[in-house]
Amino acid sequence: MKNTTVYDCTMIEMDKHHSDRKGNITVVENGKTIPFEVKRTYYLYDVPGGGSRGAHAHKELRQLIIAAGGSFDVTLDDGNVKRTVVLNRPYQGLLVVPGIWRDLNNFSAGAVCLVLASERYDENDYIRNYQEYLKYKQSEI
Numbered sequence: 001m002k003n004t005t006v007y008d009c010t011m012i013e014m015d016k017h018h019s020d021r022k023g024n025i026t027v028v029e030n031g032k033t034i035p036f037e038v039k040r041t042y043y044l045y046d047v048p049g050g051g052s053r054g055a056h057a058h059k060e061l062r063q064l065i066i067a068a069g070g071s072f073d074v075t076l077d078d079g080n081v082k083r084t085v086v087l088n089r090p091y092q093g094l095l096v097v098p099g100i101w102r103d104l105n106n107f108s109a110g111a112v113c114l115v116l117a118s119e120r121y122d123e124n125d126y127i128r129n130y131q132e133y134l135k136y137k138q139s140e141i
């Protein structure tokens, strides 16, 4: 998916259930909350405060990125426009479409980055070099 832009990436506000008990629950259900079926879930943690991750794009993978704890910034880049989103609420998810370069920065100490993904892990789906990424985007017809 080469011709996507940062404007195709949206924030999804999920339900926050609060009962008489203390605390909240947020639920993500296939076919209901997000526009893809979740095939894989992973989470990043123990990132040093102020640290960075990401710095790659995916050709086909769709993801919902959630700050399950703490906060971090996600900078989306389509080779043309950059957009930075602060994630700091466990009930908000950033939907990242394929073909977008992303940098995750400014992790707070103890932050947990939960990622719901549309495909199983495939290293061939990654573009890890920014110059290659720009070429990939420019090669669109």
Ligand code: TYD
Pocket (backbone or CB within 6 Å): 040, 042, 044, 053, 054, 055, 120, 121
């Ligand atoms: P990577 O996606 O580069 O992490 P980040 O975007 O946070 O910098 O993955 C880091 C390493 O973990 C990489 O060597 C491959 C491995 N990995 C898996 O084996 N399976 C997975 O589902 C993911 C996301 C990563």
